[in-house]
Amino acid sequence: MGLIVQKFGGTSVGSVERILKVAEKIIETKIQGNDVVVVVSAMGKSTDVLVDLAKQLSDDPPDREMDMLLTTGEQVSIALLAMALQSKGYPAVSLTGWQAGIVTESIHTKARIEQIDNSKIMNHLQKGRIVIVAGFQGVTAHGEITTLGRGGSDTTAVALAASLKADLCEIYTDVVGVFSADPRVVPTARKLAEISFDEMLELARLGAGVLHPRAVDCAKKYKVRLTVRSSFTDEEGTTIREETKMEKGSAVCGVAHNNNVAKITVKNMPNQVHAFSSLLTVLAKSYINVDDIIQSSYESSLTNISFSLSEDDLKRTLKVLKANKTRLAFEEVIAEVGLAKVSVVGTGMLTNSEGVMSMFKSLASVNIPIKMVSTSEIKVSCIIPADMTEAAVRTLHRAFRLDVAEIAVIQG
Amino acid sequence: MGLIVQKFGGTSVGSVERILKVAEKIIETKIQGNDVVVVVSAMGKSTDVLVDLAKQLSDDPPDREMDMLLTTGEQVSIALLAMALQSKGYPAVSLTGWQAGIVTESIHTKARIEQIDNSKIMNHLQKGRIVIVAGFQGVTAHGEITTLGRGGSDTTAVALAASLKADLCEIYTDVVGVFSADPRVVPTARKLAEISFDEMLELARLGAGVLHPRAVDCAKKYKVRLTVRSSFTDEEGTTIREETKMEKGSAVCGVAHNNNVAKITVKNMPNQVHAFSSLLTVLAKSYINVDDIIQSSYESSLTNISFSLSEDDLKRTLKVLKANKTRLAFEEVIAEVGLAKVSVVGTGMLTNSEGVMSMFKSLASVNIPIKMVSTSEIKVSCIIPADMTEAAVRTLHRAFRLDVAEIAVIQG
Numbered sequence: 001m002g003l004i005v006q007k008f009g010g011t012s013v014g015s016v017e018r019i020l021k022v023a024e025k026i027i028e029t030k031i032q033g034n035d036v037v038v039v040v041s042a043m044g045k046s047t048d049v050l051v052d053l054a055k056q057l058s059d060d061p062p063d064r065e066m067d068m069l070l071t072t073g074e075q076v077s078i079a080l081l082a083m084a085l086q087s088k089g090y091p092a093v094s095l096t097g098w099q100a101g102i103v104t105e106s107i108h109t110k111a112r113i114e115q116i117d118n119s120k121i122m123n124h125l126q127k128g129r130i131v132i133v134a135g136f137q138g139v140t141a142h143g144e145i146t147t148l149g150r151g152g153s154d155t156t157a158v159a160l161a162a163s164l165k166a167d168l169c170e171i172y173t174d175v176v177g178v179f180s181a182d183p184r185v186v187p188t189a190r191k192l193a194e195i196s197f198d199e200m201l202e203l204a205r206l207g208a209g210v211l212h213p214r215a216v217d218c219a220k221k222y223k224v225r226l227t228v229r230s231s232f233t234d235e236e237g238t239t240i241r242e243e244t245k246m247e248k249g250s251a252v253c254g255v256a257h258n259n260n261v262a263k264i265t266v267k268n269m270p271n272q273v274h275a276f277s278s279l280l281t282v283l284a285k286s287y288i289n290v291d292d293i294i295q296s297s298y299e300s301s302l303t304n305i306s307f308s309l310s311e312d313d314l315k316r317t318l319k320v321l322k323a324n325k326t327r328l329a330f331e332e333v334i335a336e337v338g339l340a341k342v343s344v345v346g347t348g349m350l351t352n353s354e355g356v357m358s359m360f361k362s363l364a365s366v367n368i369p370i371k372m373v374s375t376s377e378i379k380v381s382c383i384i385p386a387d388m389t390e391a392a393v394r395t396l397h398r399a400f401r402l403d404v405a406e407i408a409v410i411q412g
Numbered sequence: 413m414g415l416i417v418q419k420f421g422g423t424s425v426g427s428v429e430r431i432l433k434v435a436e437k438i439i440e441t442k443i444q445g446n447d448v449v450v451v452v453s454a455m456g457k458s459t460d461v462l463v464d465l466a467k468q469l470s471d472d473p474p475d476r477e478m479d480m481l482l483t484t485g486e487q488v489s490i491a492l493l494a495m496a497l498q499s500k501g502y503p504a505v506s507l508t509g510w511q512a513g514i515v516t517e518s519i520h521t522k523a524r525i526e527q528i529d530n531s532k533i534m535n536h537l538q539k540g541r542i543v544i545v546a547g548f549q550g551v552t553a554h555g556e557i558t559t560l561g562r563g564g565s566d567t568t569a570v571a572l573a574a575s576l577k578a579d580l581c582e583i584y585t586d587v588v589g590v591f592s593a594d595p596r597v598v599p600t601a602r603k604l605a606e607i608s609f610d611e612m613l614e615l616a617r618l619g620a621g622v623l624h625p626r627a628v629d630c631a632k633k634y635k636v637r638l639t640v641r642s643s644f645t646d647e648e649g650t651t652i653r654e655e656t657k658m659e660k661g662s663a664v665c666g667v668a669h670n671n672n673v674a675k676i677t678v679k680n681m682p683n684q685v686h687a688f689s690s691l692l693t694v695l696a697k698s699y700i701n702v703d704d705i706i707q708s709s710y711e712s713s714l715t716n717i718s719f720s721l722s723e724d725d726l727k728r729t730l731k732v733l734k735a736n737k738t739r740l741a742f743e744e745v746i747a748e749v750g751l752a753k754v755s756v757v758g759t760g761m762l763t764n765s766e767g768v769m770s771m772f773k774s775l776a777s778v779n780i781p782i783k784m785v786s787t788s789e790i791k792v793s794c795i796i797p798a799d800m801t802e803a804a805v806r807t808l809h810r811a812f813r814l815d816v817a818e819i820a821v822i823q824g
Binding site: 056068071084 | 477506532
């Protein structure tokens with residue numbers, strides 16, 4: 001007996017048949033005596049269809065109207081799922097983001113949740129209903145419809161679990177759990193039974209694609225017990241929690257990669273104290289997330305700043321930089337696309353310098369050039385050419401012996 | 413210079429190309445110096461696609477969830493149209509029903525508008541924006557999403573025009589105006605330049621299909637100047653207004669028909685004073701609209717009540733009657749389908765008894781049996797077998813000389 005939040009992604013609700021299957025999973029949980037709140041994404045490729053319509057009308061559709069357009073996708077899913085549950089005899093009610101009380105900041109296409117007024121959800125739960133909430137969407141204090149950006153449905157689920165003090169948040173997806181590497185790239189990749197929030201955060205942020213990093217971050221902050229599992233099998237998934245069985249300081253849990261990377265170099269800015277922060281302020285004001293940043297000076301008066309970012313943001317970023325050319329006083333901007341980021345993640349990655357060296361050596365052994373490097377407490381990332389990603393991931397997965405042990409111990 | 417409300421139906425926004433055409437029409441009106449509020453329906457067949465999905469999940473999908481599902485259709489249209497306008501350089505903003513302040517009663521699938529808080533629309537207009545509002549939808553005082561039923565977008569447009577005190581409400585559709593009969597059935601049918609609210613109301617209610625009767629009713633009540641015209645041509649449409657050039661008491665303006673008619677006979681109810689009202693109360697509580705009603709008694713203690721209704725409501729009505737069998741104490745219910753209603757409409761129809769006789773004689777002359785008759789101040793309707801509709805409409809159109817004169821004078 002408890003309160004469980006279940007999230008089903010677009011593939012899980014991609015057809016009428018799959019929606020009926022999802023309804024059965026939900027009913028199973030309900031029959032076990034739990035209250036259930038369900039978060040769903042838009043059906044399969046329906047978001048792509050809508051994006052395509054928008055692109056036919058405008059090269060650069062306004063963000064506000066994109067949110068208006070795309071939020072219909074989840075609204076279709078919640079209505080259909082509620083119908084499926086009711087047709088099986090279980091009272092259910094669907095709620096859009098604004099109806100569920102999900103209030104976000106006033107930014108379109110990538111808003112963050114500010115607060116959740118869960119009174120409507122609680123009221124329906126008290127009446128014994130299964131509550132279906134549209135993922136990915138919210139509303140500003142002024143009644144504008146917003147979206148949370150890619151993977152936002154995960155964030156909706158975790159935020160609701162936090163707000164409702166749920167006993168468990170289950171993320172149902174099209175994979176059986178979190179793997180030591182992408183199984184499509186590395187056939188010997190192994191499913192992890194447990195992983196810490198921090199490690200999951202790095203894996204998520206670095207493109208493991210199973211869970212949205214903001215969702216993991218939110219789960220960590222509010223101590224939400226989180227599992228990732230498949231909606232197509234009954235196999236146990238991966239549990240993400242604060243404490244894991246791993247011995248801290250000695251383990252690597254996985255290799256992540258992300259092929260959607262671009263690099264921008266802003267050349268010959270005046271080498272002043274504020275150069276760096278001026279640039280970042282301009283980008284931040286346009287809600288552009290930069291990833292790794294390198295500053296290099298070739299002569300005393302001028303400096304170059306390079307940063308990596310999502311290729312999706314490239315066009316907009318170049319536009320913003322162009323508009324601020326006079327203000328930032330740089331000479332030119334060079335953009336590089338076709339890049340990827342590979343990362344080795346584990347609590348022990350940085351406390352053991354052999355780990356870092358081992359990573360560089362492995363990549364060098366197969367002639368993969370490293371364009372940028374960044375590190376955190378629990379990961380090391382290298383930017384490499386995108387066409388070398390698969391070779392890099394396979395090499396690193398083998399080098400760190402992730403294919404032979406649940407938790408590989410760094411050789412050192 | 414003024415404020416114009418324009419409504420575009422589903423066919424008018426059925427594709428990206430058509431949305432761009434609609435945007436041009438709107439911009440024309442804007443360039444002439446008008447403020448413009450636009451109401452749009454769901455794109456082409458998109459509503460049918462959604463209904464089909466629902467039917468796959470449930471024989472009788474819950475009304476609340478149907479509203480949740482179907483309102484996404486207009487939300488897609490408003491976003492795309494706003495994008496089209498912005499891509500052509502005109503500031504535009506889309507609003508869902510709830511954002512536009514359209515508050516309805518707490519009934520799903522056929523709610524009536526209770527009030528409109530137009531402050532958000534006014535605010536956007538004052539900033540020079542074209543405001544695009546989702547037709548067909550509203551929100552209850554408790555934040556539940558509702559729809560206004562078939563043709564509800566017309567009602568949205570007229571209600572907004574009334575609330576905003578617009579100078580004109582233009583209903584753009586796929587026909588060039590209101591005709592003396594359905595041109596697909598009667599090739600000699602003529603377009604009417606003007607028509608009174610009352611006549612339009614009868615034509616609309618009787619199935620002319622061009623304008624939703626509630627929209628006409630609302631226009632009449634709030635004296636909204638209304639025109640119906642084609643979104644595909646520049647041809648002038650039909651103006652609907654209080655005063656027309658017609659000489660009252662002598663004219664017939666059109667022949668309407670509706671093939672979607674069923675008849676129910678409730679047999680052998682106790683012949684008491686309350687029998688009639690008990691039955692109608694039961695139906696009204698389930699929001700079933702009955703059309704014509706006939707009560708007939710064959711013996712003193714028992715009575716039969718027959719009524720016609722939309723075939724769409726037949727299934728639900730039979731369910732409601734079954735559930736109330738004991739309470740209403742009838743013996744059995746007989747349902748008849750495959751019926752149609754043909755009506756001759758005109759301000760002079762009933763003040764000239766020759767008109768009524770002429771209608772019956774014409775139908776008899778081509779051997780069409782009349783199953784029920786109903787009359788109002790400005791029309792006479794006959795229920796006939798649906799497979800005889802076309803013959804009936806053609807015969808009546810000719811008999812009342814609607815093919816040779818803009819306004820036919822009844823022969824008498």
